[in-house]
Amino acid sequence: MTTIYLDHAATTPVHPDVVAAMVPYFQEHFGNPSSIHGFGRKVRLAIEDARETVARALGTEPSRIVFTSGGTEADNLALFGPAFAHRGAGKTHLVTTEIEHHAVLETCQHLERLGFSVTYLPVDRTGRVNPDDVARAIRPETVLVSVMYGNNEVGTIQPVAEIGRICRERGVYFHTDAVQAFGVEPIDVATLPVDLLTISAHKIGGPKGVGALYVRRDVVMFPHLFGGAQERKRRAGTENVPGIIGFAKAVEIAMAERAARRERYLGFRRLMLSVWEARGIDYVLNGHPEAFLPHVLNVSFPGVDTETLLMNLDLAGIAASSGSACTSGSLERSHVLKAMGLPPEVVGSAVRFSFGPANTEENVREAAERVAEIVQRLRRRK
Amino acid sequence: MIYLDHAATTPPHPDVVKAVTEAMTRFYGNPSSLHKAGAEAGRVLQQAREVAARALGVSPGEIVFTSSGTESNNAALKGVAFQYRDRGRHIVTTMVEHPAVYRVAKQLEELGFSVTYLPVDRTGRVSPDDVERALRDDTLLVSIMHVNNETGSLQPIAEIGRRLKRYPKVLFHVDAVQSFGKVPLDPKGWGIDLLSLTGHKLRGPRGVGLLYVREGVTLFPLLAGGGQEGGLRSGTENVPGIVGMAKAMRLIREEQAAKPDHFARLKRRLVAGLRAWGDRVLLNSPERDEEAAPHIVNFSVPGIKPEVLLHALEEEGYLLSTKSACSSKKDEPSRVLMAMFGDEERARTGIRVSFGYETTERDVDGFLAALEKRLSELLAWMKG
Ligand SMILES: Cc1ncc(COP(=O)(O)O)c(C=O)c1O
Ligand SMILES: Cc1ncc(COP(=O)(O)O)c(C=O)c1O
Numbered sequence: 001m002t003t004i005y006l007d008h009a010a011t012t013p014v015h016p017d018v019v020a021a022m023v024p025y026f027q028e029h030f031g032n033p034s035s036i037h038g039f040g041r042k043v044r045l046a047i048e049d050a051r052e053t054v055a056r057a058l059g060t061e062p063s064r065i066v067f068t069s070g071g072t073e074a075d076n077l078a079l080f081g082p083a084f085a086h087r088g089a090g091k092t093h094l095v096t097t098e099i100e101h102h103a104v105l106e107t108c109q110h111l112e113r114l115g116f117s118v119t120y121l122p123v124d125r126t127g128r129v130n131p132d133d134v135a136r137a138i139r140p141e142t143v144l145v146s147v148m149y150g151n152n153e154v155g156t157i158q159p160v161a162e163i164g165r166i167c168r169e170r171g172v173y174f175h176t177d178a179v180q181a182f183g184v185e186p187i188d189v190a191t192l193p194v195d196l197l198t199i200s201a202h203k204i205g206g207p208k209g210v211g212a213l214y215v216r217r218d219v220v221m222f223p224h225l226f227g228g229a230q231e232r233k234r235r236a237g238t239e240n241v242p243g244i245i246g247f248a249k250a251v252e253i254a255m256a257e258r259a260a261r262r263e264r265y266l267g268f269r270r271l272m273l274s275v276w277e278a279r280g281i282d283y284v285l286n287g288h289p290e291a292f293l294p295h296v297l298n299v300s301f302p303g304v305d306t307e308t309l310l311m312n313l314d315l316a317g318i319a320a321s322s323g324s325a326c327t328s329g330s331l332e333r334s335h336v337l338k339a340m341g342l343p344p345e346v347v348g349s350a351v352r353f354s355f356g357p358a359n360t361e362e363n364v365r366e367a368a369e370r371v372a373e374i375v376q377r378l379r380r381r382k
Numbered sequence: 383m384i385y386l387d388h389a390a391t392t393p394p395h396p397d398v399v400k401a402v403t404e405a406m407t408r409f410y411g412n413p414s415s416l417h418k419a420g421a422e423a424g425r426v427l428q429q430a431r432e433v434a435a436r437a438l439g440v441s442p443g444e445i446v447f448t449s450s451g452t453e454s455n456n457a458a459l460k461g462v463a464f465q466y467r468d469r470g471r472h473i474v475t476t477m478v479e480h481p482a483v484y485r486v487a488k489q490l491e492e493l494g495f496s497v498t499y500l501p502v503d504r505t506g507r508v509s510p511d512d513v514e515r516a517l518r519d520d521t522l523l524v525s526i527m528h529v530n531n532e533t534g535s536l537q538p539i540a541e542i543g544r545r546l547k548r549y550p551k552v553l554f555h556v557d558a559v560q561s562f563g564k565v566p567l568d569p570k571g572w573g574i575d576l577l578s579l580t581g582h583k584l585r586g587p588r589g590v591g592l593l594y595v596r597e598g599v600t601l602f603p604l605l606a607g608g609g610q611e612g613g614l615r616s617g618t619e620n621v622p623g624i625v626g627m628a629k630a631m632r633l634i635r636e637e638q639a640a641k642p643d644h645f646a647r648l649k650r651r652l653v654a655g656l657r658a659w660g661d662r663v664l665l666n667s668p669e670r671d672e673e674a675a676p677h678i679v680n681f682s683v684p685g686i687k688p689e690v691l692l693h694a695l696e697e698e699g700y701l702l703s704t705k706s707a708c709s710s711k712k713d714e715p716s717r718v719l720m721a722m723f724g725d726e727e728r729a730r731t732g733i734r735v736s737f738g739y740e741t742t743e744r745d746v747d748g749f750l751a752a753l754e755k756r757l758s759e760l761l762a763w764m765k766g
Contacts, residue, residue, distance in 0.1 A: 005419060011412040011618060019406055026399040026587065032391035037692065037701045039383070040390075069449030069589065072607040072617035084493075103607035103616060110606045114464065202618060207406060209449060209589045209620025224604070226489050227452040227482030236482060237452035238391065238582060240589025243623075310416060319417040 071200030081221030155296030164193030206250030451580030461601030470520030506535030534678030586630030
């Protein structure tokens with residue numbers, strides 16, 4: 001039985017062209033970009049090309065891109081950096097939402113332990129934050145607002161442009177975690193009012209262990225990793241050269257295929273839903289009816305327990321997930337679904353299917369059929 | 383090209399490259415995912431952790447994988463400082479640490495901690511007595527590197543660790559980025575609580591490092607999020623990088639066992655050649671084995687801009703470096719050499735040769751011949 005991988009929001013297989021692009025940088029071009037000899041110089045130029053590719057994909061200049069070890073580090077830097085830089089001026093408050101990724105939520109909790117205060121905004125039943133709530137939460141001590149672009153569990157897209165405008169009017173920094181949105185949504189920081197934006201390579205066919213933070217020119221922040229002068233002193237540590245090269249290659253491919261991928265994923269989504277409808281399977285669609293990421297499909301099958309369903313899916317060769325992969329082995333009840341105020345039977349039976357470029361109509365249909373059978377079987381057993 | 387800059391970074395071992403690329407395609411799952419692809423990646427990660435732990439002589443549960451030596455150092459210093467800030471505000475380190483410790487210490491000063499920077503003697507080493515004298519009731523941490531990245535100077539870590547055992551509340555961090563696989567290292571026997579390594583200095587991949595955290599030590603995590611690495615370091619694990627690092631650790635330990643006096647032999651040959659220059663060339667690395675790790679040899683040629691000499695040697699096919707690759711401004715004197723000799727010209731003109739296990743005696747002879755040719759030219763031109 002072939003495995004059908006429908007967990008691309010957790011991580012994606014590395015694109016073969018990405019691996020091919022990285023290999024020379026493990027071997028003949030292994031120099032340290034900070035070294036002044038010719039060896040190092042060549043590598044430095046390659047990194048600068050990669051930086052340009054990533055910058056162009058976001059609509060900005062290369063100097064605004066800080067490479068990190070992943071989305072988590074970029075989120076930590078985006079919050080810690082400005083918070084510590086402005087603490088002396090009495091800016092000790094941050095605003096975020098209850099449905100952020102743990103990389104933001106936990107960072108906020110750490111900042112609380114270090115003397116900052118944080119407002120966690122609620123969301124409605126579709127997972128959206130109300131921009132008015134953001135406006136009301138901003139205080140004179142507020143340094144930064146962090147609201148994710150698209151949610152990793154339910155796919156809901158936030159009104160980031162509107163929230164960004166409010167932040168700009170009120171003179172506070174705005175960070176958005178675009179780890180899931182990047183590669184499928186058009187993101188242009190030249191027009192989008194954001195100051196800091198997180199992306200991660202392994203969610204778009206790139207390697208694990210590399211990500212980036214976009215930092216608008218006038219943002220004043222401390223580094224989170226101190227040491228050498230790499231990344232214009234915004235992030236120390238010998239550059240992960242092959243990782244950065246691979247990231248850029250993945251970005252290049254994702255940008256070239258972005259519109260086509262969107263269409264495909266939306267088609268997969270409709271396909272799965274139509275299979276279930278044809279089979280008369282009851283399901284509840286979680287998330288926003290219009291503003292959603294095309295690759296994330298979160299559904300509940302009331303009466304079926306999430307964990308049991310996932311186990312059965314795995315045995316049937318379907319890799320799906322309960323939502324965030326980052327809860328380290330244990331299946332916690334999703335903080336996102338809880339924050340959306342959904343009834344317990346919906347929360348307790350939710351699964352996330354997330355699509356990637358290697359999925360085909362046949363294997364998505366096949367997966368939907370297997371899901372339907374399993375759901376029917378589990379429901380009959382009750 | 384003969385690469386004599388292994389202290390800056392090393393060419394990854396071909397077996398490591400193979401392991402990394404293979405892991406990238408075969409084990410693409412997220413170790414936190416519950417399905418088969420995730421479980422497989424999780425299993426590979428666990429195996430790598432065991433290999434790394436064995437190579438270091440510690441338990442798998444004491445290994446925290448990070449993205450670099452820099453991150454490990456940041457995680458150790460800030461992790462202790464933030465975790466125990468109610469118990470004390472004092473940290474002891476040295477004047478010759480890598481920027482990834484030194485600059486973190488400076489930042490902690492800005493955040494209200496106080497830091498003692500211990501001096502070193504002309505061998506670049508701190509005195510264990512000084513360490514002990516610097517301790518206060520509110521000292522949280524002593525952070526001292528094992529092998530200095532510019533000079534190879536070897537700190538008396540075992541002795542310092544032995545003395546610190548009498549101060550159970552003081553944690554001991556060692557930056558062993560330059561020492562692992564080159565000189566003996568015994569975290570357990572030496573009473574080390576925290577120890578930093580990085581993959582790319584030991585023929586492993588870039589973008590991966592580790593922090594040994596002795597069981598029982600609690601840290602404030604530097605990176606918060608999904609709770610990976612026992613909650614000490616969040617972020618989706620770089621499984622291929624970690625696999626490569628573990629493999630590189632095992633391979634370099636094997637080489638170390640197979641070639642115990644490889645570096646010492648190369649160093650003796652190089653130093654003998656440098657001695658022939660009399661007082662035109664000043665040897666900055668201590669000569670004796672107990673005072674320096676032999677894979678790094680630093681010397682100054684007063685009166686000659688190091689970049690000029692470096693460039694000339696590059697034309698002859700030899701790659702080496704001035705101080706550490708991470709220092710920013712070119713003509714600033716080396717902080718390390720200043721601390722050792724207090725001589726600006728000497729500290730401004732340091733050049734570092736660093737060997738790998740692939741380096742041969744012929745490479746050293748060739749280098750000395752190239753130096754003979756180009757340095758004589760430069761000196762004659764200066765006189766002329
Ligand atoms: C929305 C979001 N933010 C941040 C992250 C963390 O990124 P990384 O896995 O690169 O650390 C993830 C993925 O786990 C995510 O989905
Ligand atoms: C002694 C020492 N510590 C720390 C580091 C930093 O390690 P990394 O390059 O992995 O960030 C280096 C190397 O640059 C080093 O030589």
